[in-house]
Amino acid sequence: MPRYEKIWMIFGFASLILFLAILGIMAAFMGLNPPDSLRTTVAPEKVETAPPFDQPGVYQIGPKEYRVVMLSYVFGYNPGTITIPQGSTVHFEATSRDVIHGVYVPGTNINLMLIPGHITEFTQTFNKPGEYLYLCHEYCGVGHHLMQGRIIVEPSTT
Amino acid sequence: MAETAVYDRKANIDSSSFRFQPEDKRLILAHLSFAFGALLIGTIAGLLQTLQRAGWITLPPQIGYYQLLTAHGVLLALVFTTFFIVGYFYSGLARTLGGELNPRARVLGWIGFYMMSVGVIIATALILVNEATVLYTFYAPMEASPWFYVGAALLVVGSWFSAFAVFSSYLRWRREHKGESSPLFAFMAVATMILWLHATLGVAVEVVFQLIPWSFGWVDRINVSLSRTLFWYFGHALVYFWLLPAYVYWYVNIPKIVGGKIFSNSLPRLTFLLFILFSIPVGFHHQLNEPGITSFWKFLQVILTMMVVVPSLLTAFSILATFELAGRAKGAKGLFGWIKKLPWKDARFFSPVMAMLIFVPAGAGGIILASYQLNQTVHNTWFVTGHFHMTLASTVVLTFFGIAIWLIPSLTGRKLTRNMNRLGIVQAILWGVGMIFLSGTMHIVGLMGAPRRSAYATYGNHEVAMAWLPYYDIIAIGAVFLFVGSLIELYIFLHLMFVAPKTNEPVQYPIGDMAETAKEPPRILERWSVWIGLSLTLSIIAYTIPFISLFEHAPPGSLPIRTW
Numbered sequence: 003m004p005r006y007e008k009i010w011m012i013f014g015f016a017s018l019i020l021f022l023a024i025l026g027i028m029a030a031f032m033g034l035n036p037p038d039s040l041r042t043t044v045a046p047e048k049v050e051t052a053p054p055f056d057q058p059g060v061y062q063i064g065p066k067e068y069r070v071v072m073l074s075y076v077f078g079y080n081p082g083t084i085t086i087p088q089g090s091t092v093h094f095e096a097t098s099r100d101v102i103h104g105v106y107v108p109g110t111n112i113n114l115m116l117i118p119g120h121i122t123e124f125t126q127t128f129n130k131p132g133e134y135l136y137l138c139h140e141y142c143g144v145g146h147h148l149m150q151g152r153i154i155v156e157p158s159t160t
Numbered sequence: 161m162a163e164t165a166v167y168d169r170k171a172n173i174d175s176s177s178f179r180f181q182p183e184d185k186r187l188i189l190a191h192l193s194f195a196f197g198a199l200l201i202g203t204i205a206g207l208l209q210t211l212q213r214a215g216w217i218t219l220p221p222q223i224g225y226y227q228l229l230t231a232h233g234v235l236l237a238l239v240f241t242t243f244f245i246v247g248y249f250y251s252g253l254a255r256t257l258g259g260e261l262n263p264r265a266r267v268l269g270w271i272g273f274y275m276m277s278v279g280v281i282i283a284t285a286l287i288l289v290n291e292a293t294v295l296y297t298f299y300a301p302m303e304a305s306p307w308f309y310v311g312a313a314l315l316v317v318g319s320w321f322s323a324f325a326v327f328s329s330y331l332r333w334r335r336e337h338k339g340e341s342s343p344l345f346a347f348m349a350v351a352t353m354i355l356w357l358h359a360t361l362g363v364a365v366e367v368v369f370q371l372i373p374w375s376f377g378w379v380d381r382i383n384v385s386l387s388r389t390l391f392w393y394f395g396h397a398l399v400y401f402w403l404l405p406a407y408v409y410w411y412v413n414i415p416k417i418v419g420g421k422i423f424s425n426s427l428p429r430l431t432f433l434l435f436i437l438f439s440i441p442v443g444f445h446h447q448l449n450e451p452g453i454t455s456f457w458k459f460l461q462v463i464l465t466m467m468v469v470v471p472s473l474l475t476a477f478s479i480l481a482t483f484e485l486a487g488r489a490k491g492a493k494g495l496f497g498w499i500k501k502l503p504w505k506d507a508r509f510f511s512p513v514m515a516m517l518i519f520v521p522a523g524a525g526g527i528i529l530a531s532y533q534l535n536q537t538v539h540n541t542w543f544v545t546g547h548f549h550m551t552l553a554s555t556v557v558l559t560f561f562g563i564a565i566w567l568i569p570s571l572t573g574r575k576l577t578r579n580m581n582r583l584g585i586v587q588a589i590l591w592g593v594g595m596i597f598l599s600g601t602m603h604i605v606g607l608m609g610a611p612r613r614s615a616y617a618t619y620g621n622h623e624v625a626m627a628w629l630p631y632y633d634i635i636a637i638g639a640v641f642l643f644v645g646s647l648i649e650l651y652i653f654l655h656l657m658f659v660a661p662k663t664n665e666p667v668q669y670p671i672g673d674m675a676e677t678a679k680e681p682p683r684i685l686e687r688w689s690v691w692i693g694l695s696l697t698l699s700i701i702a703y704t705i706p707f708i709s710l711f712e713h714a715p716p717g718s719l720p721i722r723t724w
């Protein structure tokens with residue numbers, strides 16, 4: 003191998019390893035992992051007959067801590083509006099009743115695939131008040147681009 | 161004006177008097193013509209969908225946005241590419257393996273061609289009658305007409321026959337040249353087809369054992385996560401199946417065009433072998449944000465994904481070195497003087513160089529996408545679409561245009577006239593500018609949250625969504641440039657097929673010569689069983705436990721649903 007090529011390869015290899023090490027440290031020690039739950043549901047078309055998706059909604063489970071049980075379907079979400087106070091941590095549990103959907107909240111790390119039969123789990127803290135848009139970002143049929151919801155983060159009064 | 165052939169005026173006239181055999185001509189031209197037909201329909205769909213999404217036009221009620229998008233994805237990403245690649249490979253094999261394809265390869269080649277064509281025609285017809293608006297990824301449990309999947313199966317299995325045709329020519333050459341290492345072109349074509357065979361196993365299993373029985377109603381339910389995982393076993397390697405033929409052109413043909421030499425006979429081979437190893441056990445980077453697969457395995461596959469940085473850097477080095485050596489051999493001085501000595505006015509060179517330039521930011525975007533955590537900010541946004549319009553629709557496609565402009569005349573025995581050459585350069589510029597508008601802007605608006613695969617929508621006039629709209633206008637302008645570019649490309653194709661002046665001179669088929677200093681490649685590089693074994697082993701390591709887990713944690717499965 004010519005000398006310059008060796009230098010080039012060593013440089014390339016070293017930056018690759020450094021880069022992967024950073025990703026690995028963020029994953030292993032800072033808990034920055036994408037959603038990876040192995041929980042499943044009953045048959046998708048019957049998902050509304052069994053907990054937790056028989057009662058989708060927003061549940062407070064602690065001070066500034068919420069659980070959102072979300073069901074998606076063509077072409078909408080239940081709940082379609084989620085209202086929480088500023089600074090809340092929200093644990094999402096979501097699935098689909100029919101085809102594959104997504105939940106994506108621009109400006110946050112919420113970027114979830116909802117696969118019928120599987121439960122997608124993700125936790126996010128909302129520190130900035132405002133009205134967040136969420137939308138479906140996996141093609142699900144003719145009304146795909148109409149599928150949306152809102153997360154309203156109310157400014158804390160204190 | 162007298163139309164003079166470009167080649168006559170070049171210093172690097174090929175002394176070889178290579179001509180295609182009529183049987184090979186027919187086979188190759190059949191593939192290329194099919195590819196260009198797909199390009200025409202595909203880019204019409206591309207233009208219309210972009211204008212719809214920008215809110216410039218409203219589609220007539222008979223045509224749906226997602227129907228166009230399905231046609232666009234299938235015809236360009238699956239059909240144009242596959243047919244072009246197979247045709248190009250046959251041409252290079254005929255050129256470098258003794259001047260012609262062997263009879264058995266021709267038979268296999270035609271079987272492949274007819275199977276693929278029938279499959280494509282069935283699938284396209286169903287898309288056009290709105291029976292298969294499932295996009296080119298056809299994720300279950302959305303169910304297309306069962307015949308759409310049959311069409312897909314024919315395309316895949318047909319392409320295996322094309323691969324067998326490649327292997328057959330190669331094996332015949334090996335038998336007749338015992339102990340020699342094969343010509344670089346043939347080696348690379350074989351490596352690409354091995355990659356293809358391995359990768360398509362995933363989608364073939366998905367289509368034949370899951371989608372077809374389920375859509376015909378022979379079984380009720382489908383394991384959705386399993387089908388996605390099988391799809392992506394194939395889906396990422398698919399992108400290297402597109403890219404590697406472009407690399408073949410850069411490594412093997414371009415050195416001749418720039419008047420240089422291929423400076424190593426081993427590194428290019430090693431590059432291709434690394435792609436065989438590292439382009440398959442990586443599909444999870446398309447599934448990072450979904451349940452059913454644990455983080456450990458996702459991360460492992462992210463590491464394997466990043467390994468392709470190595471052969472990519474090798475390629476960048478080799479190509480630049482070839483250019484520099486060629487320029488210096490022509491007497492270039494100074495650090496960068498060699499750049500001026502390159503044949504900038506030759507479309508055979510200009511298009512692929514445009515392709516290479518676009519590949520630099522494209523590769524950087526790819527690293528962002530594959531980054532385990534960063535992926536969450538861009539997954540399924542238009543950033544992704546911007547990314548593959550740079551890699552596939554620019555880098556690969558412009559390289560293919562650069563190939564077509566000399567390959568077609570060398571098949572039809574016509575002259576690549578100066579006017580066509582000039583038009584080829586104009587075409588590449590239009591395409592490059594169009595893609596900067598289109599895919600550059602898609603990257604930006606994707607970072608701002610615009611989702612991919614979505615018709616025009618303002619999301620209840622939410623401010624986030626409203627901020628995307630001006631960018632959609634820029635993208636639509638890019639689409640207009642691109643559409644004009646594709647019409648010009650089709651004009652060039654038809655002109656070189658039917659109109660350009662006939663010539664009795666053999667038209668040059670550029671194949672680079674090895675540098676005298678290039679050493680004979682080590683035997684191990686051509687011991688395919690080793691590399692196939694390693695490739696399978698890596699896939700087994702990366703996929704066995706996740707597959708078991710998909711069965712163990714399988715939900716009851718999904719019934720078919722039609723939502724369009």
Ligand code: HEM
Binds near residue numbers: 210213229233236549
């Ligand atoms: C006239 C030129 C082109 C235009 C205007 C164009 C435009 C577009 C647009 C706007 C999308 C995204 C639609 C959406 O996400 O809603 C798209 C998707 C796509 N394009 Fe193109 N494109 C062009 C050429 C190409 C070429 C040459 C290729 C490949 C060889 C290609 C491959 C694809 C693929 C694979 C998709 C994804 C389809 C999907 O998400 O299902 N495009 N194109």
Ligand SMILES: [Cu+2]
Binds near residue numbers: 141
């Ligand atoms: Cu959707």
Ligand SMILES: [Cu+2]
Binds near residue numbers: 395396399445446
């Ligand atoms: Cu990929």
